[in-house]
Amino acid sequence: MVKTASVTDKPIQLRVFPQRLLQPGTAECLLNEIDQVKGVIRMLLNGKNLPRKVICGPGTGSDVNHPDRTIIHVGGCAFELHIIVGEVLVEVENETAVEEVKKACERALPFSFEFKRGHFIKRRPTLTDYGKYGFKGKYDETLNLDDERLLGLTDPNAKAETHLCMTNTGEKP
Amino acid sequence: MAYKPQYYPGNTSSAKNRRKHMSNDLEKMRDISDEDLTAILGHRAPGSDYPSTHPPLSEMGEPDDPVREVVEPTPGAAAGDRVRYVQFADSMYNAPATPYFRSYHAAINFRGVDPGTLSGREVNEMRERDLEEFSKRVCETEITDWGLAGMRGCTVHGHSLRLQEDGTMFDMLDRRRLEGGVIVMDKDQVGVPIDRKVNLGKPISEAEAAKRTTMYRVDNVPFRSDKEVVEHVQKVWELRTRYGFQPKA
Numbered sequence: 220m221v222k223t224a225s226v227t228d229k230p231i232q233l234r235v236f237p238q239r240l241l242q243p244g245t246a247e248c249l250l251n252e253i254d255q256v257k258g259v260i261r262m263l264l265n266g267k268n269l270p271r272k273v274i275c276g277p278g279t280g281s282d283v284n285h286p287d288r289t290i291i292h293v294g295g296c297a298f299e300l301h302i303i304v305g306e307v308l309v310e311v312e313n314e315t316a317v318e319e320v321k322k323a324c325e326r327a328l329p330f331s332f333e334f335k336r337g338h339f340i341k342r343r344p345t346l347t348d349y350g351k352y353g354f355k356g357k358y359d360e361t362l363n364l365d366d367e368r369l370l371g372l373t374d375p376n377a378k379a380e381t382h383l384c385m386t387n388t389g390e391k392p
Numbered sequence: 393m394a395y396k397p398q399y400y401p402g403n404t405s406s407a408k409n410r411r412k413h414m415s416n417d418l419e420k421m422r423d424i425s426d427e428d429l430t431a432i433l434g435h436r437a438p439g440s441d442y443p444s445t446h447p448p449l450s451e452m453g454e455p456d457d458p459v460r461e462v463v464e465p466t467p468g469a470a471a472g473d474r475v476r477y478v479q480f481a482d483s484m485y486n487a488p489a490t491p492y493f494r495s496y497h498a499a500i501n502f503r504g505v506d507p508g509t510l511s512g513r514e515v516n517e518m519r520e521r522d523l524e525e526f527s528k529r530v531c532e533t534e535i536t537d538w539g540l541a542g543m544r545g546c547t548v549h550g551h552s553l554r555l556q557e558d559g560t561m562f563d564m565l566d567r568r569r570l571e572g573g574v575i576v577m578d579k580d581q582v583g584v585p586i587d588r589k590v591n592l593g594k595p596i597s598e599a600e601a602a603k604r605t606t607m608y609r610v611d612n613v614p615f616r617s618d619k620e621v622v623e624h625v626q627k628v629w630e631l632r633t634r635y636g637f638q639p640k641a
Contacts, residue, residue: 242557267553273565276546277434278582285566303562305554330557 230260231317232340235307235324236333240266245328246304247291252323253309254294254386258316261368262309263340266302294386301382308339341371402621406613409606413493416501418533422593429528432543432590434580435476435520442520444472466504468519478527479515479581480541481548483561486601486612487540489514493606497535502526512551513544531592534604538575539595542568545581560595568592 241249246264253259269288273281290299309320321334344352344362348370352363364370373382399414400407412418427438436443446452449470454460482489489497491514495507498516505526508515518526530536531543539560542550550562558570565583568575575592579585596604608615616622 238554239557240554240562245557267549267562267564270564273547273583276582278546278565278580278584281579281584283565283583285564286569303556 230310230312230342231314231336232338232342233309233311233317233320234333234335234337234339235309235320236335237306237328238330238332241304243287243289243291243300246300247293249304249307249324249327250291250293252327253307253320256311256316256319256323258312259320260310260312261340261372262307263372264300264302264304264307266305268302269300293384296384296386298384299381310340344370347375400621401624402618404608404613404618404621405603406606406608407618407621409488409604410493413489413535413606414496414500416497416529418529418535420532421534421537422532424528424531424590424592426524426528428588428590429524429531431586431588432577432580433476433478433524433527434545434582434584434586435474435523442471442473445474446472448472466519466522467525468522469504471519471521473520473522475517476520476523477515477517477545478523478530478543479513479545479548480530480536481513481544481551481561483540483550483555484552484607485540485555485561486598486605486607486609487551487561488537488596488601488604488606489535489541490606494530494535497530498526513548537596537601537604538568538577538592539570540601543577543581547583559598570595 235249235253250262250264253262269285270283271288272283273279287303288300290297311317311320317336324332324334344364344367348362348364354360355363362370369379369383373379397415398411400410402408402410430436430438449465449472480489480494482491482494491509491511494514494516495509498505498507502518502522502525504518504522506517508517516523516526527543540555542548542561542563544550544563544565544567547565549564553562556562560570560575563569565579567579567581567583568577574594577590577592578588602612605612608618608621
């Protein structure tokens, strides 16, 4: 029998939308609080770009040196923020984790925030993903990707190594 | 009795602020030196001469023209200055001005100005020394709060975003930022670093911004709470519709 379904479980997705754009310190604190919640599968940061250089106008090519483009540490992993964090999308395993994530946000954010459930990150591979990665085998039509949690976490043309951060890689959900 | 322009209807604080902006009856909030202003505008080096595009009008031997006799040229036009621009972006979170009211302010109170009104930014073009006089007025008075507004020649992104944690409007190019309780700017309006840190003064508080804004917002002064303004807007729309309706015989 040919195996077709790539993803069979149905994790819950959450959107944390703070009242203000987060500065690196607050973002680091928030991400670490969420990271400590048991049952968090993956997180996705959205926000406005902080370019390295001026990309248009008469000043094109000048260095920006934005103070918010800095290195933060989450779950023992360091990475450079390329954006000012505007929202955090979180995927969790179950209902218990939902409440825990909400409590983590309340602890970390000094202002109000929206907390919503919905469909925010890609849940299953699309035709483009199958075109990009292919099937695992002749009788296994699941996606030929070691970790499907990576799907939907970066823009299609972005370099994964500069945009992805893996913490607790030993544990699989 | 001398005619007194009424500018704008309404009794709410937003309407009163709109009248203040249009009539140029503005409170001075800070001092910015001429050199600092020239530096952040970025069109010429502070202290250098004004480059010109044509000789002074007095040397050009203009043709006889009754209109030229009636209309006195602005200092910039008389000297033959280049046409240069200044552009501002104002946050939607109760910034004092909006693009429309910046344009009203410029067009009503200054000569030789070409205001360009866009959704999130407002650009003014004029002769260079006229531009500096205009910019000084705008930068020093309550029409601009440097926490909620910014001089941005390009990459204006930020007016419709949430504010940053420190209460200032996001600036992708980090031209100006809050440092030690005051706003400082160390780049010109297009993001090129300048040789100084220009002190643009303290940003106003959230409560003060709510009082000084020209915006109507449901979380501050709702538009529909000002009956006179609603009536005025409806009248304008009605007259525009009637004017536009041209039944053909």
